[in-house]
Amino acid sequence: MRSDRTKASTALKIAAGAGLLFLQLPILLIFVYAFTTEDKSFQWPPPGLTTKWLAVTWERRDVWQALGLSLQVACIATVLALLLGTLCAAALSQAKFFGKEAITLLVILPIALPGIVTGIALRSAFGLFEIPFSFWTIVLGHATFCIVVVYNNAVARFRRLSSSLVEASYDLGADGFTTFRHVILPNIATALLAGGMLAFALSFDEVIVTTFTAGQQQTLPIWMLEELIRPHERPVTNVVAMAVVLVTFLPILAAYYMTRNGDETAGVGK
Template identity: 50%
Template sequence: MRTPSNVEPRAVRIGMRIGTGVVLAFLYVPLFVIVLYAFNAAQSQSWPIEEFTTKWFGIAWRNGQIRDALGNSVKAALSAMSIALVLGSLAAFAVHRFRFFGRETVSFLLVLPLALPGIVTGMALNAAINFGGQIFGLSFSLFTIILGHATFCIVVVFNNVIARLRRMSGSLVEASQDLGADGWQTFKYVLLPHLRTALVAGGLLAFALSFDEIIVTNFTSGTEITLPKWIFNNLRLPNQRPQVNVVAFAVILASFIPVYIAQRLTEDRRDG
């Protein structure tokens, strides 16, 4: 572990500390402000908030549109995550275990949907769905949302799994084979326990990525509503603002769950 060095003069240390504080305030003040607005009694968005209430929570809770949108988002995120877990792991195994022509291209191809600007991925899928509609009756639906989300989620699972495989000693698999385990047993008793936390982390990231996505989703969803799409459509309507505020509050709270799980997982590893 590195001991704090004394290379930096005092002024530099203080300056860096102030810069760090400013950046942290910049990152967190907006989140605190929007959390407070969920309790704003008034429909107007002016600051300071005059009167606080919790009445919008009940109204948002009973809103059928929000529930449908949430249901769609969860369905899309779970499906995209499952597809990404399978395909991302397979690709990671292949790249890790084999040397083959075009091996470097694999990770490049996988990262492309995230590396290219969102509008390009969205527009490409939109053009393809339109084309597919003319050729074999493909239509904009939850299915096409999942197609798009899974495509850019594969790389996050791939990255997590391959990083873990690289850290894992190859002799473990050989030992398992020498002791007479078949391929399935080696996978189940040796590989899977090692990869568990990497799969959970990659899966959570894929879920979160899909759950939040709006830029590509607008191009692949047609009239299907997801939670981000509901927020996007309603945040400009003055009488819907209070409910948008509540949904924003809930989304911020929910985002702590995966971070908490990831944190717990790393603690588990330390204990084990």
């Protein structure tokens, strides 16, 4: 029986390794092609390796403009998501009223719908109200699904927060703001931070919704899509993709370590 367990364990390890290789190999190829000497096509194995594309990318003003726009949009969308998502979570987790489940469904609907549906809906709404496409239309588009990420994290933590702590604070003479600052916020802070990091990562690499709300502006993912169809300096796109992987990986990793020991992160997938 012990031999059977060993065989099963070995088979599971091999299967797990094959699954990880299948998932991560394309990402590893991005890192390799970022240093290839070939500038117009991707060959395997690469004809040679060089670091010159790092310098070329550093000198590209369009890369920095797209990166700056993506960072600004992600930061503001994350702030909006933290404010609105936390307020929604506080209201829906503490109150009981008719239609609560229907409202909850409406709150999480943007992240459940395909991105193209959300993009078309936002574009139609902006056209109906004659709102020109701008930086703020991108922010509003990203905030629709970032709110859900923060809400899912916050509502899970609110449900674990004992109501007796809040009641004790009021009994001791604290007002609503003081209670929130000294009782509620310390208990939900890590959930909000994790939700904010995930929201930032989702906003930073969003493509579909941005396509419908950006107009002529280019965020970094949109820039990358347009650069792929150009035959010259393709490794530059891979250098930028490598940077995007690092930028989005770090907050997601941090959010994972902050919430791995509890139930704070609920339904964070997109």
